[in-house]
Amino acid sequence: MRQTQRQAQTQKLALTQTMRNSLALLEMGPDEAIRVISRERRRNAFLVAIPTGAPGGGSPAYDLDGPSQETALDDIGKQIGLIRLTRQESELAIGLLHSLDDRGFLADSFDDMAGYLGVSVNDIARLVPLLQEHVDPPGLFATSLAECFRLQLEAKNRFDPLIETLLGRLDLVAKQDVPNICALCGVDEEDAIDMLKDIRSLDPAPLVDKQDVGHVQGAPEIIIRTGADGGLQAELNQDALPSILTDDGLFSTTLNTETDGNAQSYYRDCYRSAANMVRAMQKRANTLLATGNAIAQRQEKFIKSGRSRNKLPLTVEQLASEVGVHKSTISRALRSCRIMTDIGTFAAKEFLALGLASDQAAGKTREQALQRLSLLIMTEDQKRPSSDDQLMRQLETAGFKLSRRTVAKYRKMLAIPGAHARKVL
Structure with missing residues (x-):
């Protein structure tokens, strides 16, 4: 008996999370895709939806850092007015409100804020927890990303010592590093995944406006119109699914403001997630339009x-x-897609038709063969109905070269009995 040793090299195609997300979005209908985008926007400030009807379809019809944020600050000011504060505390609270950064954080140190607001550090230290407790949404007036998440978890009654430990390592949350989270917190995999879901559902920038994406529910994604030259042209229906983009300005400002490395890792992960979704939606749009x-x-x-x-x-x-794509990509794209034409709106699969074998009837479909067979039988002499052989020859004359066995199979598909049973005496 002789022992031999061989080396073999194999190559596997692994689907990345980005690829899986792209494929998942491709097979969604517009309403479901909108829900996915809206859910991601609620936890990801770097994902921005372009409203339907935005000028040129390229830029949002609103100022991300202007009116929407001013409205949010006005609302927070009204909430502060409802808190029982002394006049001095109210003035300081408004000063702290205007010290918030784009995320809604107090990015400056208490010493710095005490200097330019003309108060003591103790005055700020006493007032900030009060504002954190009474002002919505939870997470405002935080001094760090970890504290912002703690405030949101407390509001949901989901804060505990284990998740507090994990908030100190937001880099592990960004990587979704389950084994190291288990080791850090002393929990099993199931608990680690639950904590990951809890944290990754939180809003890392509570001041940024995240209103739902507007769209026309049930609208078809593709419109096929007749052009001036009489030809047909497909276009995407912007009412069905608005475009999305990444807020590069907010991301740049956030990284310049944030000094904690773990928090920076988390924000980078959010930005990557937003960018991946933008790419996935663009691929989806390109595939649908080409189809x-x-x-x-x-x-x-x-x-x-x-x-x-x-x-x-x-x-x-x-x-x-x-x-120019794989057939599984087209299959996913057609799964929930609807197309509007001059004659009505159809599921995309309605435009598919199974052809007969090329050596039988090139350019003919099974549906056409069934229709012609049905017509031949409907118009036959009922006293002398056609046999399958005769039907085969009549179909061949009409351009459908089918075998007798295929004719019999199609007749049964139409639930039509044989010639003897059809004969009327």
């Missing part, structure tokens, strides 16, 4: 007439070849 144009070109006769018999053979594989 819509391929359908418009292939099924022009059907779209203009509305008659199903005018459909040409078109499969997922053919669409994938024309668009």
Whole structure:
């Protein structure tokens, strides 16, 4: 018996989280995708939605650092007015309000703020916890990202010593490093994942406006219109899914303001998540548009007439070849997509048609063959109904070269009995 040793090299394709997110978004309908975007925006200040009808479709129709933030500061000022404070404390509270950075944090040290506000450090130290407790949303007036998260967790009654330990290592939260979180907090994997979910659902910039993304519910994602030249052209329906982008200015300001390395790691992770979602949505839009144009070109006769018999053979594989992507990508894109045309709105899969084998009837679809077979039987002499052989020859004359066995199979699919059972005496 002889022992041998061999080396083999294998290569595996691993799906990254970004790729998985991109594929997941691709197969969502517009309403579901909007919910995913809105959920991410509530925890990620670096993801911005461009409202429907924004000028040129390139920039938000509102000023991210202007009116929306002023409105938020006005609202916080009103909340401060409801707290029972002395006149001196009220004036200091307004001073602290205008000391908040873009996130809603007190980024300056108490010593610095005491200097430019003309008060003592103790005055600030006594008032800040009061503001943190009574002003919404939770997390405002925090002095660090960890403290901001602590305030939000306390408001949800989810703060405990274990999660307090994890807040000291937000870099592990950013990496979603479950093994090291288990070791740090002395918990099992299930508890570590639960703590991760709790923290990653929190808002790292509570002052930034995160209103829901507006869209028209149930709107089709693709519109195919007839152009001035009579040809068909597909376009994305902006009412169905507004565009999104990253707030690079806020990210840059945040990193320049934040000095804690662990907090910087967390903010970088948020920005990467926002950028990945922007890329995923752009890929989704590109795939849908290319698919819509391929359908418009292939099924022009059907779209203009509305008659199903005018459909040409078109499969997922053919669409994938024309668009230049894998067939699974097209399948995902079509799963929940709806297309509006001059003759109505359809599920995207309605534009597909299974073709007959090329050696039987090139350019013909199974649906067309079934319709022609049904018509032949409906118009036959009921006293002398056609056999499957005769139907085969009649179909061949009409351009459908099918075998007798296929004709019999199609007849059964139509729930039509054989010639003997159809004969009327």
